[in-house]
Amino acid sequence: MKKIIGLLLGMVVLSIASPISISADKVNRELDEEIIYSILVDRYNNGDADNDEQVRREDPYAYQGGDIQGITDKLDTYEELGYTTLVLSPLMENAPDGYHGYWVEDFYAVDPQFGTIEDIQKLVSEAHERDIKVVMEYVTNYVATSHPLVEDPEKQDWIKDDQAPDTSWGDNVVSLNQENPRVEEMLIDAASFWVSETGIDGLKLHAADQASPNFLKKFTKAMKEIDENIYLLGDVLNNDIATADLPQGTGIQKWDDPSLRAAIVSTFSEPGNAVADIYEQQEESDIGLVYVDDQSTKRFTQVFSENGRNALTTWSLVLTYMYMTPGTPSLFQGSELPMYGSSTEEVQEMVKFNSGDPDLTEFHNRISSLKKQFPVFSHGDFELVGSSGAMSIFKRNYDNQTAYIAINNGEETEAITLTDINQDKQLRGYLHDDTVRVGDDGGFKVGLSRESAEVYIVQEDTGYNWLFIGFVVAVFIVFIVGIVILSRKQKRKSV
Secondary structure, eight states, rough: HHHHHHHHHHHHHHHHOOOOOOSSTTTTTGGGOOOOEOHHHHOOOOOGGGGOOOOOOTTSSSSOOOOOOHHHHHHHHHHTTTTTTTEOOOEESSSTTTTTOOOOEEEEEEOOOOOOOHHHHHHHHHHHHTTTTEEEEOSSSEEETGGGGGGGGGGGBOOOOOOOOOTTTTTGEEOHHHHHHHHHHHHHHHHHHHHHHHHHOOEEEEEEGSSSSHHHHHHHHHHHOOTTEEEEEEEEEEETGGGGEEEEEEEEEEEEEEHHHHHHHHTTTTOOOTTHHHHHHHHSSSSOOOOOOTTTTTHHHHHHTTOOOOHHHHHHHHHHHHHHHSEEEEETTTTTTTTOSHHHHHHHHOOOOGGOHHHHHHHHHHHHHHHHHOTHHHHHEEEEEETTEEEEEEEEEEEEEEEEEEOOSSSSSSSEEEEEOOOOEEEEESOOOOOOOOOSSSSOOOOOOOOEEEEEEEEOOOOOOOOHHHHHHHHHHHHHHHHHHHHHHHHHHHO
């Protein structure tokens, strides 16, 4: 009887559910279509204990054991969550305890703590089988103080006398003179080696805001000559830098956007803040990589949890904004679980895979599926069309498709009436299966309960699907009749 009841319930669920179809053509994706997952390799997943020579887990500033095999082992998870591009911390050989990758000793060798070049090739190959791209962070500004060139008397003009960067790792590096043609040649040659030997899809230049703009232009030009489709991204060392102050005309396609990050974190860190405030920041930005935390900032989950916000609720709002509005969303490892942390030691802890929330995982899958299914969320125009309290609605247009993104960050139900939609249309909601039709006043009233979001696509209004409704009713009738019949049979057997 239990099996029959389960079968009947399954029929009901299947009849009601509205699955999201995902486009199968991911081969020629553009950067705006990507969903990035950023990985600090040493602090991610230990897949091969044989390369743990320098691992000291009791020391948060030593290697913890994460490696390339540990990332390869998780490729199915990335596919499930909808991530399309992995950005890995630097993989070249570092000085002892250089777990972060910024103490480069050899630009042409893989750090033995992470594996071998064959491990990287395997990762890239298996990622490509899942239509996932791999990008590596690449250090161009610094080398370790123990790098051979530092003590080479013939290469003293390769080094600048500038003060070391004010970071937790800055005391063990020297700055490279990127205006020196031989330094430029070395950095370009080493990058060419990594691209050609590993098959990676791009480079994210570490601390690119500190680099010579002239060098960046030559470097990106050289990389494009190797692979015209290569991704070239820019990491930002100064988290206080304004987007407008980033170097222009360097050939870098997208930069980290710390000013936009600050606006998103500030808005969603507590309920009641107006979502429209982020839009005002975006209007002033050349939208790049959209993120809320990284390896050097307090985890976003920690920030909003200190204000009493729920993780599933808040991440649902933030992911909706990050994925559905302009820019390329970039998530830092562990955010999908989500992980907490304030200090660098906490933020960079090994990922706690067993702490995941199944409901949050399902939302990651759903929102990423929407981005893949509808190009309007990657390429469309973007405008604010209405606000009420902490609720805002944004409109996007692309290739004869129109979408609305509604987010209520407030503690009360809000409603906004849209008047720019043809009356023979309807709004089909894809997060909560909501449908909005024209009202008696000719407008489309979009209402959201507190701390919720919905994503709508404008469609033809086909009216109520009575055939479908009738089918659902029939299924329920069959279900009830089946229960009654089975109950009677059970009673007869027991007599």
